[in-house]
Amino acid sequence: MSVATRSETRPALHRKAARRPARTRGEATVIAKITMAFVCTLWLLPTVGLLVTSFRTKDDANTSGWWTVLTDPASLARLTTDAYGEVIAQANLDEAFVNSFAIALPATFIPLLIAAFAAYAFAFMSFPGRNALFILIVSLLVVPNYVALVPVLQLYGDLRLTGTFPAAWLAHIGFGMSLAIYILRNYMATLPRSVLESARIDGASHFTTFWRVIMPMSVPALASFAIFQFLWVWNDLLVALVFVGPGENQPITVAVKALIGQQGQGWQLVTAGGLVSMVVPVLFFLSLQRFFVRGLTAGSVKG
Amino acid sequence: MLVKTINAILAVVAGVGGALLLFWVLNRLAELLPGRWEAWLKPYLYIGPAFLAICLYLIYPAIQTVNYSFANADSTAYVGVENYTSLLGSPGFRSTLVNTLLWIVIVPAATIGLGLGIAVLADRLKPRAEKLAKTAVFMPMAISAVGAGTIWRFVYAANPPGEPQIGLQNAIVTGLGMEPVNWLQISQFKFNSLELMVMLLWAQVGFAMVLLSAAIKSVPAETLEAARIDGAGEFHIFRKVIVPQIRGTIITVFVTVTIGVMKLFDIVYVMTNGDFDTNVIGVQFFNELFTNFHNGRAAAIVVMLMIAIVPIMIYQVRQFRAEEAGR
Incomplete structure (x- = not known):
């Protein structure tokens, strides 16, 4: 999970590159254009198939390939949004959709807040054990969350938490914490210390400095972790399956997984369900792509 | 549905608000202490909730998992390294x-x-x-x-020979005059x-x-x-x-x-x-x-x-x- 790590920067070279606009690209050869067109088609084709199928009738979807809409104009006229209505009614997808938000929003903001405080302490306060504790965080970055399933499930059983929203929130807080602290602390460490010192001289407490100075300055790192975590939680199947499970609080991934298991009801339902589950993360991703990319690349190719 | 949505919104507000309140209270408590104690304690209060989460969800479970790995199916008795030997x-x-x-x-x-x-x-x-x-x-x-699973089913799907294929790969294969293949069931060469x-x-x-x-x-x-x-x-x-x-x-x-x-x-x-x-x-x-x-x-x-x-x-x-x- 160590995404925003390692600095690629070579200060001396970089200053030179900044003075003159870099011209790294070679000529746009025909081969490059054709290859990229091919790659894009390859990447988009499966998703297009899903999109088309979700608007087909049950008979059409089960007896002919989605690409036949191009060759058989009659089937174009039969395209319908019925599958959406049907799958929403039948699999309670609307409730699962709301549940996904109810799980993903707190599971994004709470760890962000908790990690920001910890990152502030690691970056700007000195206390015994600081380095050792941070090394611990770094080493925990790679520990698989599988370790937690059995012991935490038993704990939840005793506390009657299984199947609730907080069960999922707490798990995602725990699993996302080390990466969040790591990203935020590394970003905060690059902020100019003079800003912090002048705030201290003005008599601001740590709490005020944190909220008024450091948090606003850390927006890029906060945004990139928030996007990452939201996508992760929304798309998560394992944690949802184990700690929330199928039932009234199930998120959309669990609901759609159940649909895949009952294919007898028709391909068009599965595809409509799949699309409903993808709408939020894909739109979210497309609209915030810029910040996401900036966040991902901030550490690795800073400059 | 309306009740469900309102409940969900309340849950979100309570969860996020609760976390904010926690830090405000912790900070308040620290400020009640005399200056030197306050400065000593504050870093630990700031990293405290984070470490609580990590201990509860990674460190304690990791230790417990090692422990369980030497025990039987329902963790009621130790069986030595039997789990490892039977697995391997x-x-x-x-x-x-x-x-x-x-x-x-x-x-x-x-x-x-x-x-x-x-x-x-x-x-x-x-x-x-x-x-x-x-x-x-x-x-x-x-x-x-899960979404990818629904997408790729239309690439790998296989119908019996003679029926129209709805999977992309089999449409190509049968288009070339060959028998359809059940792609995900072919384990030769780990295909x-x-x-x-x-x-x-x-x-x-x-x-x-x-x-x-x-x-x-x-x-x-x-x-x-x-x-x-x-x-x-x-x-x-x-x-x-x-x-x-x-x-x-x-x-x-x-x-x-x-x-x-x-x-x-x-x-x-x-x-x-x-x-x-x-x-x-x-x-x-x-x-x-x-x-x-x-x-x-x-x-x-x-x-x-x-x-x-x-x-x-x-x-x-x-x-x-x-x-x-x-x-």
């Missing part, structure tokens, strides 16, 4: 290990290769086309494995595992491409021009000038992808549930736990996974230390 002795688990190893060998390298190739080619397009092409390749990253790997590559090559592309763009133009003046060909420039300068990013992406593949669960779980000899560690762990209800063997699998991850852990820590020293 079973052909099923050995095949799981082989599959996982195959994923580890193929996927990270293929991700880097494809990511680099696409990044270099996209770099040669006009800015608008470059942006569009990158979005197309990057977008699957936002799609869950079905390879088909599943294609799905993961589809999902994450964009991530590698974006990081590598940014790194390539930060390679100073002087070094490229110098090489061009020396008469080096484009491929030579790529190998001898660009790749060495973006080595750090390549390694970062490689490590990230490798860890992800070691923990792989959802793609295999959604597509085959590990059947037809496609099992990987994550799925076998899940099924030991929730199908066979064997805590002991499930825990033993996780312990072996953790041991395999230790070298990467050490590497990460070393890397971090080196970076800090350079700050």
Whole structure:
């Protein structure tokens, strides 16, 4: 999970590159254009198939390939949004959709807040054990969350938490914490210390400095972790399956997984369900792509 | 539905508000203390909730998992190393290990290769086309494995011979006059595992491409021009000038992808549930736990996974230390 790590920067070279606009690209050869067109088609084709199928009738979807809409104009006229209505009614997808938000929003903001405080302490306060504790965080970055399933499930059983929203929130807080602290602390460490010192001289407490100075300055790192975590939680199947499970609080991934298991009801339902589950993360991703990319690349190719 | 939505909104507000309140209260409590105590205690209050979460969800469970791995199915009695020996002795688990190893060998390298190739080619397009092409390749990253499962079913689906095919690959195969193939059930040469790997590559090559592309763009133009003046060909420039300068990013992406593949669960779980000899560690762990209800063997699998991850852990820590020293 160590995404925003390692600095690629070579200060001396970089200053030179900044003075003159870099011209790294070679000529746009025909081969490059054709290859990229091919790659894009390859990447988009499966998703297009899903999109088309979700608007087909049950008979059409089960007896002919989605690409036949191009060759058989009659089937174009039969395209319908019925599958959406049907799958929403039948699999309670609307409730699962709301549940996904109810799980993903707190599971994004709470760890962000908790990690920001910890990152502030690691970056700007000195206390015994600081380095050792941070090394611990770094080493925990790679520990698989599988370790937690059995012991935490038993704990939840005793506390009657299984199947609730907080069960999922707490798990995602725990699993996302080390990466969040790591990203935020590394970003905060690059902020100019003079800003912090002048705030201290003005008599601001740590709490005020944190909220008024450091948090606003850390927006890029906060945004990139928030996007990452939201996508992760929304798309998560394992944690949802184990700690929330199928039932009234199930998120959309669990609901759609159940649909895949009952294919007898028709391909068009599965595809409509799949699309409903993808709408939020894909739109979210497309609209915030810029910040996401900036966040991902901030550490690795800073400059 | 309305009640459900209102409940959900209340839950969100309560959860986020509760976390805010916690820190406000903690800070207030610290400020009640005399100055020196306050300064001593405050850092620990700030990192406290974070460490509580980490202890509860990673450290305590990790210790408990090691403990359970030496116990029986419902963790009521110790059985020594029986879980390990029975796992390692079973052909099923050995095949799981082989599959996982195959994923580890193929996927990270293929991700880097494809990511680099696409990044270099996209770099040669006009800015608008470059942006569009990158979005197309990057977008699957936002799609869950469950979503990807619904998508790729229309690539791998197989109907009996003679019936119209609704899967893309079989449409091509039958179009060429051959019999349709049940792609995900062919385990010769691990073919079905390879088909599943294609799905993961589809999902994450964009991530590698974006990081590598940014790194390539930060390679100073002087070094490229110098090489061009020396008469080096484009491929030579790529190998001898660009790749060495973006080595750090390549390694970062490689490590990230490798860890992800070691923990792989959802793609295999959604597509085959590990059947037809496609099992990987994550799925076998899940099924030991929730199908066979064997805590002991499930825990033993996780312990072996953790041991395999230790070298990467050490590497990460070393890397971090080196970076800090350079700050």
